[in-house]
Structures are given as structure tokens and as C-alpha cells.
Amino acid sequence: MSVEAQQGIATSRIPSGLGGLLPALILVGLFFVVPVLALLLRSVTDPAPGLQNYAALLGDGTYVRVFFNTFVVAFVVTVVTVLVAFPVAWMLAIMPPALASILFGIIILSMWTNLLTRTYAWMVLLQRTGVINRALMGAGIIDQPLPLINNLTGVTIGMVYIMLPFMILPLVGTLRAIDPMTLRAAALCGASPLAAFRRILLPLSLPGIAAGGLMVFVMSLGYFVTPALLGGTSNMMLAEMIAQMIQSLLNWGLGSAAAFILLVVTMALYALQLRLVGSKRASVGA
């Protein structure tokens, strides 16, 4: 195999590496591009040719509200994730490496546990008769259980927990690349810690925040399990609505159209963010 590969490089004029992309390209083509095209096709042909599925989705208050909900939830989750992840990432960046690797291990470990198991664990913690409410009521802090589940609070807590590693990992990389001397220099020049954070650390870490934030936002948009189990029906997200259209209504045309709209919006956001981050990077570099 390796001999063959070497010969290939030696004899062909194709830039090396392109041939190596072939398996990935075939995989993406077969299992992503083709199904997406089939989805698009179904959305304009099922049950009859035309754009009536898109008209039904965009003309109906319910569907529009579910689209809106989806973006609100994804946005709230992204903001909270950034707020929680930043201090953790900063600690990891300035910690002695031995200690940091242990903490990293703990963070990564959570990703290895089954998603459903973790979500059910949150149900046990958050429900009215759950651990948190029982403890608070036992301590006399509250006398009615707090509504922590089947609403936006439950979805946010559950999803932030799952998204944290995706935010922390890119952020640590960015923060580690920042020269600590810049902060010391700011202090020497008389900047308060807050000013140093706001004017030095935050701008320099923006690429990391943007990269992690985009990943979290895009992943949140399509999330199914956590909102279905920890959310209520009144803040239903798009993935759950699509599942209803496919499984219960058997209206595949409508479901395909909804999925395709989500895909287009997500890719547009991705393109936009890429452009913004790209220019930020350039200005930081200059």
C-alpha cells in the first residue's frame, strides 16, 4: 500500500494530497450531497410539483413561530455557553500543564457518555420531585418546586452542558496563544483588571469565541433529543417539528421543506460568520 502510494506521488503531477481526499469526497458525496439533493427534490415534488410546501411553512404562524423559537433557543444557549466556558478556558490556559491535562480529561470524559443517559440524568435532577427541588425545599429556601424542566430553562441547562466542550476547546487554543506579557504590560500602564480584560484579553480572544460560538449555535439549531426531553411543547424546536411531520403526519414534502430551509439558513450564517471572523483575524494580525 505504502509503496503504491509513493509511486503515485512520484509519477503523477497532481499536487500531493488531492488523491488522498478522494475517499472523503466520495463519502460526503454519497452520504451528504446526494441525500440533500433528494431532500430538496422531495420538498418541491411531494405531494405535487410546486412550491406549496414552502408557502405552507412560511405562511403559517405556527411554523414561523417554531422557526423563531429555534433561533432564540440556539442564541440563548450560545450566549450562556460562552459565559460559562470563558472562565474555564482561561483557567485551563494559565494553569500548570499537568493540572490542565487532568481538567481536560474530565471535560472530554463527559463527551464519551451517551447523550441520552446524560439528558435523562438532567431530568432526574431538574424535575419537580427531583434532586435540586427536593434539596432546596428541604433546606427551606423555597416552598414550591421551581419549574426547571419542560421549559426554556430546562432546555438551556441541558444543552449548555452538552455544548460546553465544543466551546472550551477552541477557546483554550486561542487563549494560550495570547502572550501573558500583554496583560502585565496593561497593568504596568495602570489599567485595572477589568480594563485589561475588556481592552486586551477580550478582543484578542474574539476569534476563539467566534469559532466556538458558531459551532455551538449551528449544532444547537438542529438539536433533537435534549429539547424533546427537557423542553415543553410551547418552545418546540424545528427538529422536533420535522420529526412530527415525518413520523406522525407522514407529510414528507413539508418535513423536507422545513429541513431544507434550516439547512440554507445555517449555511448562510456560517458564510457570514466566516467572513466576519476572517476580517477580524486580519485586523488583529495587522
Place this chain on the structure above:
Amino acid sequence: MKLIFAGILAGLMATTAAKADEMVFTSWGGTTQEAQTKSWAEPFAASSGIKVLQDGPTDYGKLKAMVDAKNVTWDVVDVEMDFAIKAAKDGLLEPIDFAVVPKADLDPRFSNENAVGSFYYSFVLAWNKGAVTGEPASWADMFDTKKFPGKRTFYKWSAPGVIEIALLADGVPADKLYPLDLDRAFKKLDTIKSDIVWWGGGAESQQLIASGEAAFGQLWNGRVFALEKDGADVGVSWNQNLTAADVLVVPKGAKNKEGAMKFLAAATSPTGQAKFAEASGYAPINTKAKAEMPVDVVKGLPDAHIDGQINLDMNYWAEHRDEIATRWYAWQAK
């Protein structure tokens, strides 16, 4: 490299290829499917030599996908009856071979050309005795948050049941339920919407009531039966119990149709039905089954609570399924 690929492909094809001595039965999981496995699949496999593989949970989207793609891996599926009527109309089901499945003793309410009864059940009002003071006596009590505070749990999906419950609670007489007045039902449901916790599957309904997360709810009688058997402290009211049925169907293009028909014959036989009823608390759809059952089990079945019992109209639902579902999910998402 090519050889390995071809090998994998051949392997995949071998596992999906039809085998005459094997069939797949799909149901809803949990205590119900366990009872079906023990009462039907295991004895059937022993007597016929056909191995019955279990799959689940039932998923109507998947069933349609299999039939559309002409790659049907399920041979017998347990579905709700209103879906079966609709699916037959859409051409998703094989006709039942009544030369193999004896029809004479089957309750005609629950069998037709494309489906035979699986079992029938009632929606009953169940509650956690530790979480409720007093005894709720009717569906109207589930809408009385002053007299009975606490969360109430209802079936999440658009299906016969909740709409009827809301109308009954609002004072509609049982014989005037159909055609369903959806506006009135949703208006009634609006009054308790913030107190509703939805259950999506039987196990979830049991968990909600047993833990007291929901004080009371609309449950399948078999799931309450299982809770009682486990020693959970639950109360149950059969007042205005609502009957509906699950049926067994064979998806169009099933790989082992012959085995499937033989399985249906065994599942709907008096013995199969009696054993299943005993294990699950659901009612048999074979009129001869009761003769084979212990008296105390017969007393616990929906049949023993005919007073005030209401039959949900499966034909009405089959006809209006999409229209009601669209409104149902729109209302839920509000």
C-alpha cells in the same frame, strides 16, 4: 481493496435477505412488548420453528419509508387502529390471509381486511395517591385545578383520546362526541395548558405518575395494571373509560409474509390472547379467550367496566387524522 468492499457488501446483503425461518415483530417496547414476546413470540417460535426477532418502537414514518423504498424489514407491526385504516387506504399494508388466520372468533370491531386486533385497551384516569388528596372521579376533575392542584399528564401525540376527554369534561354527552368540536376542545384544554406535562410513550407515563412528577393523568389501563403489580401507590378511575385498539398489520412487501400470517394466527388465537391479557391487563380481541383466563384477571379488564364506557371512533379518526393532527401540533406549539 475491491475484494474487501465486495465482501462487506455481500455481508450486508446476506443479513437483510429474507429467511423463511425468521421474521421480525415490531411493537412499542416496554411492558407491553415483553408480554407480547412471552405470550405470542416465544410459544410460536417453539411450535413453528420460525425465529421471531423483536424490533421497536413502532414508527409510522419508518414503516412508510420501508414500503416506499421497497426494503421492508418488519413482517408484523403493532399499530394504532386509526393509523391502520389510514395506512390501508394509502396502500401501505398487505391484505390479511384469512385462509391462514381464523376469523370466526375475532371481535369484528377490531379486525378488517388489512388488520387483525392485537388487543384493546381503555384510557383511564390514574393518580399517585401520595400526591393527590381525595379521589378524582371523572375527566372533569382533571380540568379542576382548584380542587385538584398539581401537574396532569396526557398523551402527547395526535391520537384518539385527549380531544374526547376535553369535550367530556366540558359537558358534551358521550353520544354527541362525533363529529368532534375541535374549537371547543382546544378552548377547554387552554384552561389547564400550563399544568399539562405530556407523555410520549407508555414507560414515560408510568414514570411520571409513579414519581409523583405528575399527580394524575390519562393512562393506558395496562400501564396502570403494571404499576399496581409493581406495588406503586396508584389509584384508578374507570369512569368514562375510553376504549381504543391496537391492531397487527403486515407492511406491503414484507419479506416473510407467509411466516407473518402464521404468527397472526397464533397471536389472535384464544390461548395467545388469554395469555397476553393475563400478562398485560389489556383486553383480548378473540371472543373465546376469556374462557381460558382466571376469573380475577377477567374482572380487571376493560370489559368489566362497560358502565359509562365510551368507544373512541376509529373510522372518524382515520378520516380526519391529518386535519386534526395539524391543528393539534399547532395548538401545542403555541
